[in-house]
Amino acid sequence: MQAASNASKMIYLLRLGDSALVLSQRISELCGKGPALEEDLALANTALDLLGQARLWLSYAGEIEGDGRDEDALAFLRSDREFHNLLIVEQLNGNYAGTIMRQFLFDAWHTLALAQLTQSSDPRICEIAQKSQKEVTYHLRRSSDLIVRMGDGTEVSHALTQAALDQLWPFTGEMFTGDAIDEEMTAAGVGFDPAQLKQTWQTYIDQVFTVATLQLPRQDAWMQKGGKQGVHSEHLSYLLAEMQVLHRAHPGAKW
C-alpha cells in the first residue's frame, strides 16, 4: 500500500469539510423561516451537526497541511476556487421541496461515504466518520421520510418535489466520479473509490422514490462536475461573501 501525500490528503479532507460547511451555511439561511416550527428546529439541528463535522474535517486538514491554518483560516480566508465541496450543496435553497431534495440526495451519498471512511487506515478519519455517521443516519431518515410525504402528498407537493428532483439530478453524478486524488486515497487505504457507492445509492433512492410516487430522471442525463476540483457554480462566491465578510473585515481579530 502506497502512503498518501499530505497535499492530496489535505484536499481530500477539504472536500469532506467543505461539503459539510457549505450545506450547513445554506440551511442556516433558512433560520426562523421554515414552513413549520418543527422544521425550523430540524433545520437548525441539521445545520449544527454539519457545522460540527466541518470543523473536525477542516481542523484536521489544517494539521495535515502543517502551515498553521486552523478551521477559521480555512473557512474564512479561502476563495471559491479553493473550495472543494460538491456542487449539489451550494445550490440555492429554492422552495422547501428543493431544500429537502438537495438534503436527501446528499444524505443518501453522505451515509455511504462515511460508512466507507469508518474503515480508513487513518485513525483520525475513522473517528470523525464514526461520530458523523450517527448524525447523518438521522438526517437521511428524516429527509427520506419527508420526500415520501411530499411526493405522495397533494398534487402541488408532488409537482414541486418532482421538479426539485429534475433540477438537482445533474448535480448527483459528481458524487460518484473519482479523480487522481480519489485514486491515491483509495490506494493508500485512506479513502474509497466513489464509483463503488453508485449502485447502493441508486437502489436506496429508487426505493424511496417509488414509495414517494416520483419519477427518476433519465440515467443517461448529462452530469455537471468540477466542485471537487474547485470549479463551482456562480452561487458559491455569493455564499462565501456573506459567510466571510465579517471575519475578513477584521484581519487577525479574535472573536
Next chain:
Amino acid sequence: MYAQLVETGAKKVPTLAEMTPEEQAFQAKIDAGIKIEAKDWMPEGYRKTLVRQISQHAHSEIVGQLPEGNWITRAPSLKRKSILLAKVQDEGGHGLYLYSAAETLGVSREQMVDDLHAGKARYSSIFNYPTLTWADMGAIGWLVDGAAIINQIPLCRCSFGPYARAMVRICKEESFHQRQGYDIMISLMRGTAAQQAMAQDALNRWWWPSLMMFGPSDAESINSAQSAQWGIKLFSNDELRQKMVDQTVPQAEHLGLRIPDPDLKWNEERGHYDFGAIERDEFYSVLKGNGPCNKERLATRVKAHEDGAWFRDALMAHAEKRAARAGKAA
C-alpha cells in the same frame, strides 16, 4: 420580559367577599401555593390572561429567532456560528413548549399563530430593533436574555402548573444564553479598538430597549394587581427593572463599558442604582408597530407561513392517505 402589558380584563381587583364560592376556592388554592392544572376549574379571566401571556411569550421566542438568525450566516468564527445556531434552535424549542403550555388552556397553535400574523397578538417590543453588528449578538444575550431571566425566574413559581414547569426548563437554557452573550462582549473588549467600539455601540443601542422590556411603571395598573392576585405576576415592572439595572451596572464596569445614562448613580441610602426614566413615547410607539423592524419581522413570519402552506397540506394529505390505506388493509 417577553410578555408586556398583558390585559386581564379586570376593571377592579375583587375582594374575597365579592367572589363566588368557586372563585374563593380557586383563590384559596393560589394563596396556599397549590398549582392550578389545566383541567382544574379557573375563572375565565385567568384563563384568557394566561393564554395572552403565554402566547405572547411563545411568539416572542419565534420572532426572536429572526434578529439573531440575521447573524448566523455571518458569524466571525465557526465556533461562534455553532453556539449561535444552537442558541437560536433553543429559542425555537422554547416556542414549542410554550405553545404546548398554552394549548392546555384550550386554544390551538394555529389560532395563536393566526392571531400573531393578523396583528392581534403581541410579541416583545425588543425584537423590533435591528441587529446591526456582531456585537449585537453579545448585547442581546447579555441584556435581552438577562432581562428575560429576571422576569422568568419568578414565573417558575407562578400559579399555573404547565407554564411554571415550562419556565423551569427554559430558564436553565436562558442562563446559558446570557453567559454566551456576556462571553461575546468579553472577547470584543479584549480585542481591537474596532471591536471595543462595536461593543460600546451595541450597549448604547440596546440598553434602553432592554429596560423597556419590563414595560412602563405599573404601580397603579389594575391589570398588574389582578395578575398579582392570580399568582402570575410576582413582582412589579419597576422592581424587576431595578433588579436588571443593579445586576447589569457592575457587569458593564467589569467589561469596561459605559452605560448610556447620565442619571445613573449609586444611591447609598436605597442600596440601589438610581437611573433615568425610559422613554414612554418610544415604548408605546414600538408596541403600536412603529419600531424600526415591526413590519419586516411580521412580514418575514407571514411569508414563511404562507410559503409553507403547501408543505403542511402535503403532510396532512399524506397522513390521511396512510390512514385510509391502513383502514383498507385492516
